[in-house]
Amino acid sequence: xxxxxxxxxxFAALALALGGCSSMKKSDGTEAPVSDATxxxxxxxxxxxxxxxxxxxxxxDPSSPLSKRVLFFEYDSAELRADSxxxxxxxxxxxxxxxxxxxxxxxxxxxxxxxxxxxxLGERRAQAVKRYLEADGVSAAQISIISYGEERPADPxxxxxxxxxxxxxxxxx
Amino acid sequence: xxRLLLLIALWGWHLTAAAGLTIEITEGAQGALPIAVVPFGxxxxxxxxxxxxxxxxxxxxxxxxxxxxxxxKPHQASEVDYRDWRALKQESLVVGQVNGGPGNYQxxxxxxxxxxxxxxxxxxxxxxSQRDLRATAHHIADLVYxxxxxxxxxxxxxxxxxxxxxxxxxxxxxxxxxxxxxGASPQTIFSSTEPVLSISWSPDGRRLAYVSFENRKPxxxxxxxxxxxxxxxxxxxxxxxxxxWSPDGRELAVTLSKDGNPDIFVLDVASGSVRPVTRHPAIDTExxWSPDGRxxxxxxxxxxxxxxxxVSAAGGEPQRITFEGKYNAKASYSRDGRYIAMVTRDGGDxxxxxxDTSSKAFRTxxxxxxxxxxSFAPNGSMIxxxxxxxxxxxxxxxxADGRTRHRxxxxxxDVREPVWSPFSNR
Numbered sequence: 001x002x003x004x005x006x007x008x009x010x011f012a013a014l015a016l017a018l019g020g021c022s023s024m025k026k027s028d029g030t031e032a033p034v035s036d037a038t039x040x041x042x043x044x045x046x047x048x049x050x051x052x053x054x055x056x057x058x059x060x061d062p063s064s065p066l067s068k069r070v071l072f073f074e075y076d077s078a079e080l081r082a083d084s085x086x087x088x089x090x091x092x093x094x095x096x097x098x099x100x101x102x103x104x105x106x107x108x109x110x111x112x113x114x115x116x117x118x119x120x121l122g123e124r125r126a127q128a129v130k131r132y133l134e135a136d137g138v139s140a141a142q143i144s145i146i147s148y149g150e151e152r153p154a155d156p157x158x159x160x161x162x163x164x165x166x167x168x169x170x171x172x173x
Numbered sequence: 174x175x176r177l178l179l180l181i182a183l184w185g186w187h188l189t190a191a192a193g194l195t196i197e198i199t200e201g202a203q204g205a206l207p208i209a210v211v212p213f214g215x216x217x218x219x220x221x222x223x224x225x226x227x228x229x230x231x232x233x234x235x236x237x238x239x240x241x242x243x244x245x246k247p248h249q250a251s252e253v254d255y256r257d258w259r260a261l262k263q264e265s266l267v268v269g270q271v272n273g274g275p276g277n278y279q280x281x282x283x284x285x286x287x288x289x290x291x292x293x294x295x296x297x298x299x300x301x302s303q304r305d306l307r308a309t310a311h312h313i314a315d316l317v318y319x320x321x322x323x324x325x326x327x328x329x330x331x332x333x334x335x336x337x338x339x340x341x342x343x344x345x346x347x348x349x350x351x352x353x354x355x356g357a358s359p360q361t362i363f364s365s366t367e368p369v370l371s372i373s374w375s376p377d378g379r380r381l382a383y384v385s386f387e388n389r390k391p392x393x394x395x396x397x398x399x400x401x402x403x404x405x406x407x408x409x410x411x412x413x414x415x416x417x418w419s420p421d422g423r424e425l426a427v428t429l430s431k432d433g434n435p436d437i438f439v440l441d442v443a444s445g446s447v448r449p450v451t452r453h454p455a456i457d458t459e460x461x462w463s464p465d466g467r468x469x470x471x472x473x474x475x476x477x478x479x480x481x482x483x484v485s486a487a488g489g490e491p492q493r494i495t496f497e498g499k500y501n502a503k504a505s506y507s508r509d510g511r512y513i514a515m516v517t518r519d520g521g522d523x524x525x526x527x528x529d530t531s532s533k534a535f536r537t538x539x540x541x542x543x544x545x546x547x548s549f550a551p552n553g554s555m556i557x558x559x560x561x562x563x564x565x566x567x568x569x570x571x572x573a574d575g576r577t578r579h580r581x582x583x584x585x586x587d588v589r590e591p592v593w594s595p596f597s598n599r
Contacts, residue, residue: 151368
């Protein structure tokens with residue numbers, strides 16, 4: 001077991017310990033409550049996390065954690081952050097319960113450093129997400145990954161707030 | 174020279190002209206040699222003397238006399254009174270003339286030693302077109318540079334780079350372009366709305382390898398810059414990246430993650446077969462060949478942070494070669510193998526560092542916050558790199574001693590990932 005796997009396991013344990021009502025940092029930097037999504041992902045037309053009945057597909061429910069598709073990373077790191085776990089587990093149980101649904105995980109980086117190293121780092125981020133989903137029972141065949149490195153910034157700015165938005169993995173259904 | 178002219182005649186017949194790069198000298202040098210390049214006689218659609226003077230000035234080794242300060246303007250040695258130029262404290266003098274017209278220009282040029290009052294060289298060239306006249310001017314600058322410094326000039330070379338133009342909807346159109354070493358005559362080789370990166374020149378200067386996402390994933394392409402002919406050479410699952418031509422032009426060192434994580438492989442371009450060079454669970458990428466083709470340097474974070482390692486091209490145990498700083502990446506050799514340029518993290522800034530492989534001295538030659546992609550001129554005199562200035566992606570070329578710097582800017586949009594071509598045949 002290498003250090004990366006250990007770190008992953010530690011994060012998973014932390015996420016479990018935090019339980020079903022941790023808070024999640026939204027992309028605008030504000031805090032928003034995120035409820036345990038394990039029940040919300042099972043099948044279409046499930047109950048949305050916000051409590052109201054959602055009549056469309058679970059993926060399209062704007063109040064479900066499944067509507068969150070972006071996970072952020074620290075600089076030069078592919079370790080999943082604690083604030084990503086609820087969203088990841090929601091997607092994991094949704095995909096495990098919907099074997100016919102596939103997802104592409106995109107890995108992205110901020111612009112600092114060299115481009116090919118960032119291409120590799122973006123792949124490592126996408127793989128970290130893939131491995132977590134697989135550990136959650138998702139079939140490897142449902143997940144493809146691609147790295148865009150620093151070539152597709154979400155925020156075209158050149159400061160820390162832009163870089164924080166760009167160090168990300170994106171789940172694309 | 175005949176071959177050069179032939180290549181130039183073939184050049185560009187299928188290619189689209191692109192928006193130009195504007196050049197601006199941002200740091201001049203002290204102690205540069207005073208030289209007077211007198212405007213040429215005859216009629217020419219190009220200012221041949223001006224092109225020569227600008228080349229020499231950009232090198233940081235010469236300080237050309239402004240034309241306005243010239244008291245007389247001779248066009249051949251027999252018209253020169255050396256006292257005129259000694260009075261202006263000039264050491265060298267270039268005089269010449271362009272005769273003939275479109276289809277058949279004749280260029281005659283003489284290099285004179287002002288102190289000794291004697292000729293150092295005289296040359297004659299034929300040029301068919303305005304484009305040929307520019308190429309001839311760069312070639313003359315190379316000859317003058319070599320005659321006075323003892324080192325081969327690299328003005329008659331080209332640079333390849335990526336341009337990016339973001340449209341209103343946020344999408345970027347990227348292009349691979351090739352221009353003269355002074356940024357003139359840019360041509361678009363390839364363009365796409367998907368990412369394109371990591372250009373490498375073949376050692377004969379005829380082909381470019383690069384990475385394109387045009388099929389929604391990274392694949393490596395090789396393209397002939399004269400015919401435009403294009404071929405996909407690597408499209409394995411995962412990353413196909415960082416192509417680098419071997420010195421013999423037969424192989425490409427590449428990064429492939431087909432086996433689960435990025436490692437260095439060598440691809441035989443003709444057969445498409447690959448052999449592994451590194452095998453490690455860390456990131457191994459950005460390979461570059463030593464000039465003798467025996468070893469490959471690359472970026473690896475196997476020690477926890479990206480650093481530069483060296484491995485035999487046949488494989489084996491890599492040795493770490495950078496020890497200064499916590500982030501060193503994207504290394505490449507000077508043509509003589511003595512220096513290695515790289516991106517180095519300096520506090521919170523990313524700069525260009527140069528390692529002297531014999532003395533092991535390491536120094537930083539740029540001062541920007543986001544500098545990247547260094548590439549040596551084939552004579553080792555300058556390093557071109559990408560930077561951000563005033564919110565734009567720009568290129569800088571800095572003399573190897575760090576004393577002179579000039580900036581190349583696109584009229585609109587960003588320019589990045591510059592790669593200096595090898596010497597052209599002569």
